[in-house]
Amino acid sequence: MFLRQLALVLQSGLPLLQAMELLRQRLDKKLHGVCLHLYQLLRHGTSLAEAMAKEPKFFPELTVQLVQAGELSGQLGEVLEELADYYQQQEQLRSFLFKAALYPLLLLAATFGVLLFFLVYVLPILVSVYRGMHIRPTGGMELLLQVQGFLVGNPMFVVCLLVVMALALRAVGKNLLRWLGRRSWCGNFYGLLYEIRFCKLLALLLESGLNITVAVQTIAKTMADTGFEQQLALLDSRLERGAEIMTCMAGTRGLLSPLTLDLVSVGAATGCLPAMLREAARIGQQDLETKIAKLREIIAPLLLLAAAVLIAAVVCTVLGPLLELLSALPQ
Numbered sequence: 001m002f003l004r005q006l007a008l009v010l011q012s013g014l015p016l017l018q019a020m021e022l023l024r025q026r027l028d029k030k031l032h033g034v035c036l037h038l039y040q041l042l043r044h045g046t047s048l049a050e051a052m053a054k055e056p057k058f059f060p061e062l063t064v065q066l067v068q069a070g071e072l073s074g075q076l077g078e079v080l081e082e083l084a085d086y087y088q089q090q091e092q093l094r095s096f097l098f099k100a101a102l103y104p105l106l107l108l109a110a111t112f113g114v115l116l117f118f119l120v121y122v123l124p125i126l127v128s129v130y131r132g133m134h135i136r137p138t139g140g141m142e143l144l145l146q147v148q149g150f151l152v153g154n155p156m157f158v159v160c161l162l163v164v165m166a167l168a169l170r171a172v173g174k175n176l177l178r179w180l181g182r183r184s185w186c187g188n189f190y191g192l193l194y195e196i197r198f199c200k201l202l203a204l205l206l207e208s209g210l211n212i213t214v215a216v217q218t219i220a221k222t223m224a225d226t227g228f229e230q231q232l233a234l235l236d237s238r239l240e241r242g243a244e245i246m247t248c249m250a251g252t253r254g255l256l257s258p259l260t261l262d263l264v265s266v267g268a269a270t271g272c273l274p275a276m277l278r279e280a281a282r283i284g285q286q287d288l289e290t291k292i293a294k295l296r297e298i299i300a301p302l303l304l305l306a307a308a309v310l311i312a313a314v315v316c317t318v319l320g321p322l323l324e325l326l327s328a329l330p331q
Contacts, residue, residue: 002031003063003087008079008117016076017042034058047071062201065218066208073209086204093196093285101290104299111307120316126318140317189291194228195256196284204279213239231255245273259283 001095005027020042024035034055040085041051047069052059063083068080100144123144131137133237198219205215217241220232238248245268250261260280 002027002034003080003165004084007077007084010077010080015046048076060222062218062222064209066205069205069208069210075209078220079208082204082207086200089200090197096289097292103296104303107300107303107307112312114311115314116151116320118311119144120151123148123318144314160207189256189288192257192284192288192291194223195260197223198228198255198279198289199277199284200261203274203281206274206277212245228255244268257284 005023007020009022010016014022017039020039024032024039027035037055038048038051041054042048047068049064049071050172050230052067053064066079066083066125067076070076073079120229129147201219201222202212202215205218206212210218216232218237219235220229223229223232231254233250236257238251239245246261246265249256249264256264263274263276263280269275
């Protein structure tokens, strides 16, 4: 919102200092302090890129680099608008991924909640009924009673254990999901996601007036800890030696798909590389959304089946002694 509104005000012809003062009055309280700090720095002769660099928690390195390029080229308003479009697209993609993962997570949480309710509230009622009928719990029933007794007797310990397990799962699960997401037999989701991001960023940087070597170096900074650092460093070194763009990108392993390489080749030959990169990102995003939708169609029934089997096993274990007693009664 900040970038788009600043672009709109600058394109209307207002000077930068007046534009910042206007935004400071119009935007919400969360952005008020940031705008005030930028306004004060601009009044002392600091450039917008340098002022943004003083707010690293709000403006990432990519924004600072592109704003600096926009100031040098005299196209600051256009660059800010392109940046706003890029962040909006990233937010839409993030929202899609979150919604795709939300249903399986809610299903798992509901299964856990049903089992917890059964163990803590329903199981004691059935046990009291069994004791009134002089039925001793054995096997799986006895194990469930031990679990129920532990949950009731140590609630704080159970809560702390769940928190520790959640934190450990978050730490380990992220790396596990990244590893699974890079396997071709699993759809190579992470590779496709980073390819989309690379194409969008490169198109944005090239259209902002940066040369391709500086653009790749900037992308490498924003894609740290993604597993593609070596490939981006190799691409950067080949570009610095003056090799052709297509040759450099074709030499990177796992960074770009064959279709993207074909589009890059066409773009490099026709001088429309940013447009071809945007088209590659659009096709890649469609492919990613299709793969995730298909994976969700497979995972949702499997999770439902697993939850049904688990709950049915617990219920059968608990009701087993009662069913045996009823079957032993005379007709």
